[in-house]
Amino acid sequence: MDSSLELKRPPEAPLLRRHRWARLLPVALVAPTALFALAITVLPLGYSVVTSLQEFRLGQPPAFVGLQNYQNLLHDVNFKNSLGTTLVFTITATAAEFVLGLMLAMLLKDEFPFQGIIRSSLIVPMAIAPVVVGIIWRLLYNADVGLFSFAVQTVTGKSISVLSSATLALPALIVVDIWEWTPFMFLLLLAGIQSLPQEPFEAARMDGAGPWNIFVHLTLPMLRPVIVVALMIRALDAFTVFDQVFVLTQGGPGTATEVATLMIYKTAFRFSQFGYGASMAITLLILVMVFSAAVTRAFRGTV
Amino acid sequence: MTRRRFVQNSAAAAMAGGAVGALSHCGGNATSNNRGQITFGSYADPALDILKEVFLPEFERDTGIRTEWVEADFSGWFQKALNDGQTRAGAFDIYVMDDLWVPRFAGASYLANIDELGFQADQDFVPAALDLGFWPPKTGLRQPGIDPKARSVLYALPLISDLQLLFYRNDIYSQGSPKTWGEILQVARERSDPARRQYGWVTRGVKGNPIVNSYFVLLHAFGGEMFGESWKVVFNSLQAVEALEFYLSLLAYEPPGVAEFDSDQEGATLLQGNAFAATMWTGWCGQTDDPARSRVVNKINFDVPPKQVKQVAKLGLFMAGIAASAPNKAGAQEFLKWFSSPSVQLRFARNGGIPFKLSAFQDEEARKKSRWLDAILKCLACGVPSPRTSDWSKVEDILGTELNRALLERGKAKQHLDAAAAEATAFLKGAGYPSG
Numbered sequence: 001m002d003s004s005l006e007l008k009r010p011p012e013a014p015l016l017r018r019h020r021w022a023r024l025l026p027v028a029l030v031a032p033t034a035l036f037a038l039a040i041t042v043l044p045l046g047y048s049v050v051t052s053l054q055e056f057r058l059g060q061p062p063a064f065v066g067l068q069n070y071q072n073l074l075h076d077v078n079f080k081n082s083l084g085t086t087l088v089f090t091i092t093a094t095a096a097e098f099v100l101g102l103m104l105a106m107l108l109k110d111e112f113p114f115q116g117i118i119r120s121s122l123i124v125p126m127a128i129a130p131v132v133v134g135i136i137w138r139l140l141y142n143a144d145v146g147l148f149s150f151a152v153q154t155v156t157g158k159s160i161s162v163l164s165s166a167t168l169a170l171p172a173l174i175v176v177d178i179w180e181w182t183p184f185m186f187l188l189l190l191a192g193i194q195s196l197p198q199e200p201f202e203a204a205r206m207d208g209a210g211p212w213n214i215f216v217h218l219t220l221p222m223l224r225p226v227i228v229v230a231l232m233i234r235a236l237d238a239f240t241v242f243d244q245v246f247v248l249t250q251g252g253p254g255t256a257t258e259v260a261t262l263m264i265y266k267t268a269f270r271f272s273q274f275g276y277g278a279s280m281a282i283t284l285l286i287l288v289m290v291f292s293a294a295v296t297r298a299f300r301g302t303v
Numbered sequence: 304m305t306r307r308r309f310v311q312n313s314a315a316a317a318m319a320g321g322a323v324g325a326l327s328h329c330g331g332n333a334t335s336n337n338r339g340q341i342t343f344g345s346y347a348d349p350a351l352d353i354l355k356e357v358f359l360p361e362f363e364r365d366t367g368i369r370t371e372w373v374e375a376d377f378s379g380w381f382q383k384a385l386n387d388g389q390t391r392a393g394a395f396d397i398y399v400m401d402d403l404w405v406p407r408f409a410g411a412s413y414l415a416n417i418d419e420l421g422f423q424a425d426q427d428f429v430p431a432a433l434d435l436g437f438w439p440p441k442t443g444l445r446q447p448g449i450d451p452k453a454r455s456v457l458y459a460l461p462l463i464s465d466l467q468l469l470f471y472r473n474d475i476y477s478q479g480s481p482k483t484w485g486e487i488l489q490v491a492r493e494r495s496d497p498a499r500r501q502y503g504w505v506t507r508g509v510k511g512n513p514i515v516n517s518y519f520v521l522l523h524a525f526g527g528e529m530f531g532e533s534w535k536v537v538f539n540s541l542q543a544v545e546a547l548e549f550y551l552s553l554l555a556y557e558p559p560g561v562a563e564f565d566s567d568q569e570g571a572t573l574l575q576g577n578a579f580a581a582t583m584w585t586g587w588c589g590q591t592d593d594p595a596r597s598r599v600v601n602k603i604n605f606d607v608p609p610k611q612v613k614q615v616a617k618l619g620l621f622m623a624g625i626a627a628s629a630p631n632k633a634g635a636q637e638f639l640k641w642f643s644s645p646s647v648q649l650r651f652a653r654n655g656g657i658p659f660k661l662s663a664f665q666d667e668e669a670r671k672k673s674r675w676l677d678a679i680l681k682c683l684a685c686g687v688p689s690p691r692t693s694d695w696s697k698v699e700d701i702l703g704t705e706l707n708r709a710l711l712e713r714g715k716a717k718q719h720l721d722a723a724a725a726e727a728t729a730f731l732k733g734a735g736y737p738s739g
Contacts, residue, residue, distance in 0.1 A: 143558070252509060254510070255704060
């Protein structure tokens with residue numbers, strides 16, 4: 001053994017080794033944080049699982065009903081519809097935000113005058129509270145005095161009522177989400193692009209590769225880990241969209257924009273069906289976990 | 304600084320901080336003459352401004368009880384109040400509630416029994432307003448699980464007499480208020496001019512509570528009901544279909560996009576001078592004569608909604624109940640007693656508030672200041688509240704969704720009401736109602 005190593009060892013170390021609890025010291029130091037993390041994550045989740053197995057009747061203590069709530073969910077057409085709406089919303093919004101974010105990132109990746117101002121102004125929508133975003137767009141979509149209705153009326157001579165149209169309401173919500181969250185994609189992808197090594201790009205240009213070929217065969221593959229993370233974060237967030245829907249449409253017209261989170265909220269808090277609402281929430285959680293696991297598995301090795 | 308020293312200093316600082324807090328608390332009790340504090344939880348609503356800004360400070364001066372007002376948006380407060388009631392956290396002494404919350408909160412024992420606390424309601428209360436605070440309800444159907452013979456107990460008192468009354472333009476209806484719904488349609492047909500943004504009627508069409516409240520008045524005016532005997536769903540009866548068809552016939556004379564209108568857009572349309580009439584909540588009354596908010600100052604009059612078979616108004620009172628877990632029940636009860644006293648109610652009305660005592664409604668000065676008080680009192684006399692069941696919100700959501708669909712399709716009244724009735728019946732059966 002190297003004697004110099006012995007000399008560098010701190011003087012307390014042999015003393016600590018003598019005590020059995022010294023080996024438990026790291027555990028003891030980590031324990032408060034771990035317990036706190038457990039308390040704010042695992043316990044509420046566990047409570048929700050227990051709640052999902054109960055039925056709440058007015059003036060009576062909660063009754064254990066086993067998997068009855070989950071069985072009811074299987075036949076609940078409204079919940080299935082809300083899951084479908086959530087899926088359409090998530091896929092469409094995330095895909096559009098990715099494409100637009102990537103385009104913006106490619107466009108603004110190089111140095112140019114006033115880049116700070118332009119980049120900062122691009123991320124403003126992301127900094128606005130979702131409820132405020134909802135109110136802004138509710139005014140824009142207003143059938144009588146809204147900007148959209150005015151524009152459409154100017155061009156076609158007919159007014160349009162976006163939020164009260166069963167076919168247009170969901171696309172209108174997706175547009176709001178795209179407006180708000182494309183900057184997030186842009187930021188992530190821009191950071192990813194700027195961190196790519198430049199040598200492969202210089203070599204490709206020297207070999208005569210054009211911009212499109214460089215983009216398809218170099219930029220995209222090299223950016224893949226960032227793309228996967230960006231898509232995953234946005235998709236998970238879109239899965240749980242609530243604020244804009246709540247402010248803009250309340251799930252209407254009819255049930256055209258009734259996303260799963262809104263239905264869970266209404267079931268638990270408006271209708272006081274806490275058990276049934278909890279079973280919906282747990283089901284949504286499982287679906288989101290399955291989705292995350294599938295994406296992680298599909299891109300294993302690249303992330 | 305050594306680690307040992309740091310730990311010692313930190314501990315000393317923490318102890319000193321704790322001691323300062325404790326001592327200041329003791330000092331506060333010892334030096335001031337206050338009698339504790341009561342905490343109100345409420346939804347935000349302009350109708351409560353007078354209470355918060357004028358009357359709570361007065362209550363503090365009169366009684367020495369401090370008050371704290373915690374508010375959130377309607378849904379947010381409902382959620383908080385439910386949590387507080389369920390966990391018995393004791394964060395609030397008084398819950399400000401929509402009257403349709405009373406069955407849920409009283410039924411689940413989230414509210415203290417005001418009778419037991421020794422409160423005596425006098426004869427000056429508007430009966431329809433006071434009745435909403437009883438559980439089980441004094442009249443009408445009783446929810447399953449509630450003993451049919453159980454005595455009705457007072458759990459909440461009215462706070463603001465909110466209801467839907469008819470707002471109509473006196474320059475359009477120059478002969479006085481429209482007496483029938485047919486008259487509303489006729490005037491709308493004759494005088495609407497969409498090119499000049501002049502509409503005969505405006506309504507709330509957003510799914511759920513807003514559209515159900517709009518339809519509620521028509522349903523009852525046409526002789527319909529929500530529930531028949533043993534909670535049988537009857538909002539798809541012949542009268543109900545006729546009411547909805549009438550409601551849809553008004554659409555041709557309404558602004559575009561009413562299917563997405565809530566109270567704010569409905570009120571704005573009327574106050575901007577773009578609609579001739581609407582049934583709206585009392586909270587809008589004061590704004591009609593405010594030049595900063597209204598282009599139709601002194602051009603709006605108020606009355607009970609028109610008659611078809613019956614003449615009814617929709618009640619939606621603000622109620623105040625003492626939380627079962629209230630830390631200061633005595634203080635909360637003292638507030639309810641103080642606020643419902645004839646003298647305070649009189650001053651409340653004279654300041655522009657909507658009272659719930661008959662004597663305040665009849666006061667000349669109050670009636671002069673708030674020219675809508677007479678109409679409100681008439682509406683209270685023929686008012687109908689939401690069905691008294693804790694499951695009403697779910698049924699309301701089902702009905703509201705189908706009404707909204709009918710509005711979008713501008714037709715198929717029977718089909719949509721039948722669909723809503725079938726879904727509501729299935730839900731009620733599942734929830735243990737006798738015949739749903």
